[in-house]
Amino acid sequence: MRRAMLSIRAYKRQEPLRWSSCLVFFGAVALSLTASALLLKLHGKPALGGIGILFGGAFGSLWAIEDCLIKAVPIFLCSLGVAIAFRLQIWNIGAEGQFALGAIGATWAALSFPGLPWYALLPAMAGAAFVLGGLWGLIPALLKLHMRANEIIVTLMMNYIAILLLDYLVYGRWKDPLSFGFPMTPEFTPAAIVGKIGSTNLNWGLAVCLVTAVLIWVFFGFTRLGFEFRAAGENVRASRYAGLPYPRLVCLAMILSGALAGWAGFMEASATINRLQPSIMVGYGYTAIVVAWLARLNPLTIGVASFLLAALRVGVENLQLDLQVPAAFGGIMEGMILLTVLAGSFFMEYGLRFRRTS
Amino acid sequence: MTAELIVPLLAAAIQSGTPILYATLGEILTEKSGVLNLGVEGIMIVGALAAFVVAKLSGNPALAFALAGTAGMILAAGHGVVCLWFLGNQVVSGLALTIFGLGLADYLGTPLIGQTAPGFDKLPLPGLAQLPVLGPVFFQQDLLVYLAVLVAPLLWLFLNKTRWGLNLRAVGEYPDAAAAAGVSVLRYRWAGVLGGGFLVGLGGAYLSLAYTHLWTSGLTAGRGWIAVALVIFAFWRPGRALFGAYLFGGVMAFQLRLQATGTHLPSSLLLMLPYALTVIVLVLASWKGRQANAPAALGINYEPQD
Numbered sequence: 037m038r039r040a041m042l043s044i045r046a047y048k049r050q051e052p053l054r055w056s057s058c059l060v061f062f063g064a065v066a067l068s069l070t071a072s073a074l075l076l077k078l079h080g081k082p083a084l085g086g087i088g089i090l091f092g093g094a095f096g097s098l099w100a101i102e103d104c105l106i107k108a109v110p111i112f113l114c115s116l117g118v119a120i121a122f123r124l125q126i127w128n129i130g131a132e133g134q135f136a137l138g139a140i141g142a143t144w145a146a147l148s149f150p151g152l153p154w155y156a157l158l159p160a161m162a163g164a165a166f167v168l169g170g171l172w173g174l175i176p177a178l179l180k181l182h183m184r185a186n187e188i189i190v191t192l193m194m195n196y197i198a199i200l201l202l203d204y205l206v207y208g209r210w211k212d213p214l215s216f217g218f219p220m221t222p223e224f225t226p227a228a229i230v231g232k233i234g235s236t237n238l239n240w241g242l243a244v245c246l247v248t249a250v251l252i253w254v255f256f257g258f259t260r261l262g263f264e265f266r267a268a269g270e271n272v273r274a275s276r277y278a279g280l281p282y283p284r285l286v287c288l289a290m291i292l293s294g295a296l297a298g299w300a301g302f303m304e305a306s307a308t309i310n311r312l313q314p315s316i317m318v319g320y321g322y323t324a325i326v327v328a329w330l331a332r333l334n335p336l337t338i339g340v341a342s343f344l345l346a347a348l349r350v351g352v353e354n355l356q357l358d359l360q361v362p363a364a365f366g367g368i369m370e371g372m373i374l375l376t377v378l379a380g381s382f383f384m385e386y387g388l389r390f391r392r393t394s
Numbered sequence: 395m396t397a398e399l400i401v402p403l404l405a406a407a408i409q410s411g412t413p414i415l416y417a418t419l420g421e422i423l424t425e426k427s428g429v430l431n432l433g434v435e436g437i438m439i440v441g442a443l444a445a446f447v448v449a450k451l452s453g454n455p456a457l458a459f460a461l462a463g464t465a466g467m468i469l470a471a472g473h474g475v476v477c478l479w480f481l482g483n484q485v486v487s488g489l490a491l492t493i494f495g496l497g498l499a500d501y502l503g504t505p506l507i508g509q510t511a512p513g514f515d516k517l518p519l520p521g522l523a524q525l526p527v528l529g530p531v532f533f534q535q536d537l538l539v540y541l542a543v544l545v546a547p548l549l550w551l552f553l554n555k556t557r558w559g560l561n562l563r564a565v566g567e568y569p570d571a572a573a574a575a576g577v578s579v580l581r582y583r584w585a586g587v588l589g590g591g592f593l594v595g596l597g598g599a600y601l602s603l604a605y606t607h608l609w610t611s612g613l614t615a616g617r618g619w620i621a622v623a624l625v626i627f628a629f630w631r632p633g634r635a636l637f638g639a640y641l642f643g644g645v646m647a648f649q650l651r652l653q654a655t656g657t658h659l660p661s662s663l664l665l666m667l668p669y670a671l672t673v674i675v676l677v678l679a680s681w682k683g684r685q686a687n688a689p690a691a692l693g694i695n696y697e698p699q700d
Contacts, residue, residue, distance in 0.1 A: 046698045127485055184680045189623045196616050196669040204662040322493060329486050364500030371494025375472060378482030378490065
């Protein structure tokens with residue numbers, strides 16, 4: 037005996053649903069918040085109260101919003117870099133390691149030339165961060181182009197190697213003799229510190245971010261090379277036939293990608309922590325991947341998404357203080373938001389038809 | 395003299411290679427069906443946590459082992475929902491799953507850090523265990539090591555000698571052709587995702603039940619990613635996975651022993667070894683274009699047909 041059933045079939049929409057990306061994003065956030073609230077409830081914490089604390093911590097005061105902006109800087113720079121590589125369909129998962137190398141480069145400059153005035157030292161630090169971060173991005177690109185080694189795995193392994201390299205330096209060669217055994221370099225001299233803007237807690241890294249974003253936008257929108265980038269990103273195979281220098285574009289993309297993450301490491305070491313220590317690695321490089329994908333690789337949207345995910349981190353810190361919720365709560369939410377957005381994006385291109393069958 | 399050093403090292407190599415072996419075999423199964431699951435690291439650590447918690451609560455390691463596989467399967471189902479039903483990008487979905495899994499295990503595991511749970515003890519095989527050299531290396535291990543060695547040929551048999559295995563591979567190579575021949579692409583891909591997730595979960599369970607017996611944060615330490623690399627190194631073949639996993643187990647064991655002997659080399663440089671080796675091995679395996687062995691439809695979603 038067969039019963040009447042409701043069958044669901046997907047059909048492709050003629051044109052993508054309008055405003056759907058916004059809808060999907062907020063739907064995903066709402067869904068993830070609900071699931072997180074349930075998780076809190078399961079753990080015997082107040083569910084709604086917890087979400088309230090999360091929001092209050094992120095947006096409840098001027099100080100909190102400043103903190104969001106400060107954390108958004110490294111996420112934004114890493115994410116911008118990641119997006120450049122993703123556009124060429126190069127899966128650079130290595131922002132975390134490139135960030136570490138940038139911090140290492142900047143610290144090397146700061147420790148090596150302590151006598152320089154700030155207007156010479158800061159550019160030197162930025163340059164060293166650019167070179168080392170870019171190099172850390174270039175290696176997987178070369179291995180991919182010449183040896184066909186999968187860049188996802190190479191960049192990931194290089195993250196582990198970079199973090200261990202950072203550990204090696206701060207536990208050994210660069211350790212501050214006055215740190216009572218703590219693994220950290222001496223504090224940077226004032227000339228090596230990116231200053232704060234006026235009387236706020238914000239630093240000039242934020243301005244650097246904005247300038248970088250504009251430069252990237254101009255580069256992609258108005259230069260020949262930028263056009264080649266976009267063309268190659270649209271269709272890798274066709275661009276090869278069209279004679280675009282694909283290998284060179286890949287190398288350039290990965291250098292830029294790594295260098296931007298490296299700059300994030302420089303900003304974090306110089307402006308936020310004022311020295312190099314292992315706790316500088318808090319996973320901004322992975323958050324950047326989430327941000328890049330949520331923002332559909334669009335620089336402007338990356339700015340908004342960076343701020344929102346930075347706000348999530350600040351909110352979770354507040355949860356940690358008030359309810360003793362582990363910091364890993366943020367990772368759970370990031371993963372859930374990304375998964376639900378991925379699934380939800382389906383409805384931008386497909387609709388569902390319900391049909392009764394018997 | 396050298397035997398006294400080498401034999402324990404080889405025995406340790408087998409032991410620390412075992413979790414990677416489970417995970418690699420699981421990912422081979424998933425990838426053979428045409429689905430790339432980069433969530434291995436996240437699934438593995440959730441499996442490890444599930445095994446630890448169940449073993450602690452029930453005192454029954456076998457039950458813990460099985461439920462860890464189930465936990466891995468549930469997490470992998472998330473990847474299935476996103477990629478098989480909703481056609482999400484497989485690379486990003488896998489990454490998201492890893493971020494989620496690492497977060498979940500860290501969140502739920504924080505109160506357990508430093509605690510111990512009952513696990514599997516060594517189970518010398520009668521007769522074989524007394525063999526010189528081979529005995530202590532291969533036959534004085536725990537039950538899960540023997541099981542892992544069995545899973546590899548079983549997976550090979552399944553993929554190459556059974557109708558279901560053949561269908562699963564067909565779906566990973568030419569889904570359209572398979573569908574035309576009346577094979578349900580989605581059903582077999584689901585099987586690949588869930589079965590693979592189960593095995594990866596078991597790999598995680600090995601870590602907490604037999605390798606450490608104790609919970610620490612970040613227990614997997616990149617082993618899931620090494621497994622993903624080993625799938626390429628193994629050319630998607632279970633037999634070579636066996637070899638690759640023990641090779642990496644050897645490097646990890648060697649590195650630990652070197653640290654224990656108190657060399658002048660800083661531990662952070664020694665810890666880099668397995669990761670650096672992964673890159674080297676991957677480059678060597680990819681160099682001569684053996685990716686031809688990769689399932690042709692790997693990572694490409696199967697769109698619903700009107």
